[in-house]
Amino acid sequence: MEDESQPRANTLDCGGGEKKNRTVGCCWRTSRFHWLLPDGLVAAVMSPELLLLLLAALTSESTADSTGLNFIAAFPENIAFYHPDAPENKIRITALFPDTEVNIKVYSNTETRTLASGETWEYAPEATMELMGSGISTKILQITSNNLITVHAVYLKKDSVQTTLLRPDDKLDKEYLVPPIPVIEGTSHPADMVTRTVAERSPFKLIVINTEKDNKITVKHAEPETVSLLPHQIAQLSLTTEDVSRVVKADEPVAVLFGHSCAIRENCTCGQLYTWLPPDKQEQFKFYIPPFLAKDAKSETRVLLSVGGSNHVIPYNPNSPVVETAGTAVLYRPGAFFNLIPEKDFGSCSIINSIAETENFAVILVHKDFTDGVRVGELSLESPQWQQLVGTDFVSTDVALASGKNVIWHTGTSKMAVYYVGIRKGALFGNPAPIISKIPDFRGCIVSPEVLKIGEVADGWRESLKYCSDNNLDLMSFPGAQLQSHIYNKIMQVKDDSLSHVWFGMRRSSQTGEWYWLNGDSVNETNWGEGEPGTEDDGQCAIMSLESSTRFAWSDENCCRKAHPICYRDPVIL
Template sequence: MFTYGTSTETLSAGQSKEFLPDVKLELKKEEISSETLTITSTEKIIVHATSLKHNSVQTALVIPTDQLGKEYLVPPVPRIPGTNDNVTLDVTERRPFRLVIISGDQPTKVTVEGAETREVSLRPQQVAQILLQEAAELRAVRADQPVAVLLTHSCAIRLNCTCGLLLTRLSPATQEQLRFFIPPFLAKNASGETFLLLSKEDSTTIEAFDPNSPLVETTGSVVLYRPGFLLTLIPEKDFASCFVVSRIQGMQSFAVIMVHKDFTDGVRIRKDPLGSPDWQELRGTEFVSTAVELDLETNVIWHTSSKMAVYFVGKHGTALYGNPAPIVSRTPEVVKIGEVVDGWRESVKYCRDNDLQLVSFSRTVNVMQIHKELVQVKNDSMREAWIGMRRSSQTGEWYWLNNDPVTDTNWEEGEPGTEDDGQCAIMSLESGKDFGWRDEDCCKAALPVCYRRPVLFPL
């Protein structure tokens, strides 16, 4: 259940609903505004904002207040002939770029640093607009409470003397050295007009996109610009395992997927592997990327064992728009062979102490993928391991620790034996035994196979 302004709605898991905000919420030329819309929810939800006006389309992912930051580095504005080569407040397409700063749930003091430093005081859920004049280029936004910061232009010049909205949400500042990868699709048919806007604590630079060098390493943030499109890039440290991407009806919509070249076969859209993806190498890196056109209204894109980056990208005419895809889960499926040789009960505790569980090979897990992971991590000294199955002392029936029903099994020939032969299930890791199971005394010493399933939207 969530509240949108003054109305309350109840959604089922995986359900989506579209709302049209009141046009009175438009900021126009106000420097500080209280015209904001608040959305609250009893469960985790994703909020995707879309702006469509004439031939201009922009989208943005609305971030919850607990993920906002107190410090942002401001990237340089792109050089756009006809827009910022002769800035004036009197002509819409020649007006300067703006920072839009939105306060969270607390009164907030914001310091905007640049050639001239200024302070702005905001009440909860207020919005401030700061013009990015060339003569007073801004470097950073620092606040005593978490805020959101957007870089935007109301109607920047595009092609054929048209203009359109530009918008991207900035990421909070970090002191880490970060790696950013640029998928070729983002610069397709516009590589000579694509630029990277880099911001660091002490400097800002604009670099032309080089398809032979799709990796950028910096301590700040990176924003990609091409005519009609601004996009804050995802650093490698923020790669995740599961995303949800919603298409916009009537327009071409894509998921741009970037993953390590050794893990392409683990990418899934809903329950299915990618059909025949055209993986493009990111030169000089170990990553590849592909763009998949979206047919369904809602698409869950996830990886069985690794992390990746996913962008939502739409196409309207010749212009692109989009944003980083909403993350459902940052943690992929985890398979871990424990380091401690012990009994079955002790193995259960070992896995739980590592925020995992002794693996249950039920229909809710990808058994073949787990077997593949075990082949990669085991060594020649590992011959058997505990799994999360045992025999009920009351009924003698076998059950899984995760309470899933026991349907498909992989007992070795002649197994399981009687109740006197063993109460716990152990799995062979020896070559040629196909990970077969047998019953065993629960006190036998063996390694545990620990597991955590990915957190996904309903598929």
């Protein structure tokens, strides 16, 4: 039997009197096949149109809310616009794929940079981009990319620092619930001391950033307020301290920030306090609160809830660290807001870029039975101090981070919540870490999922090779024992009882008689059945049994035997 690179007869008998050129292959009129998708979703695809719809749905499902192609950014007033220290704001853009071209547009000026996979561009805007006072502004950054990116903003002036994770434009919405204003002595309380003339006693604000269409925005509360914005304009709206429910409604998608330019922290100091609000999903969510977020401030920490037509402020209780709500849940502690991560948004991989001159931590929340699978980079956690969240199956820990980029991921089937926390001169701040993927994988941080397909066309080994190639896949090579086990589990999700054997990407060299993988990896860990492989006369192509009693045993086989191919595309790993 020749190697697959050697010529064979020009034609194939496809049955029913039909003959085709061997390079085309036989019987392609059977177009139904099985696709294995993340989370075990199996689809029987009957047409190219349905296939395209299915893949679009897969892309949407596996893409996290923090990754996208287009973002808008603004820089809230920090302490006071007239403060003698200039702001040192930064935008940190991290690419998930190679050859990522990023553009940052400020007014009519555009700056462009091409990033490698995992590379971060730290862009420092002009100090004049900081917002001033109130009213309408055009001080906006537009960030666009040809590949998925994450965008993290750092607002810094003197010792006042806040960080926030930007949401891509296509994940923005038209309705947001505004949290209740926290009671902060010297800032929001007593209410009759609030004034626009003193920075730390000025009103809390909403900052509404418009996207690319003319828009009308209404803040619905005791006295509704409406403002019209042109594309890429910003409105700053002051809030009263009265305890009323507030809802932002817009005709077109917007981003909404909530906070204060100089809220009292401790020792008569004040600093910026802002967070980007999540859209109102009108769904019931469960939020778990890691103890580290209330570090050294348990008695002052509150959970701010806005649910439909009502507000609630709940004191943090370490003995009851779970909140369920159908609205917005924001944790407040002196000097910091944290948007709590709902359980449905737990991910399998996050990325954190440390900030200079700051103690940097990742706060990780995961199911108690899956702590061993947590990784930072290539390493397991070193002597982690896991804390049980009372009354739940979850535990949390804090991990000191190295400078630069830190990839936090899970090797198994569990998902987790990850927060970035920074401590600078005793002041704690942070935000939810950007979720890169929701697809756990033992190989690393997945930015594009694997694809496994068992074709329903049974043919020879060479024809199977072409079948996979025509579908932009490879006849599968799986040289390692861990990958073999992973693939066997996946196959069990898609196979039916009629499927007994499949071709895969291994064969014997006609020149040396040695077995080799198509992807070029060494043949070390194998799963040959008893008495296999035989001699060169027994067969030169490897076939795998799917019969339950064989445990996926391999055997050598005549390459002309008809069997189904197992086709594959590797995941893209950050």
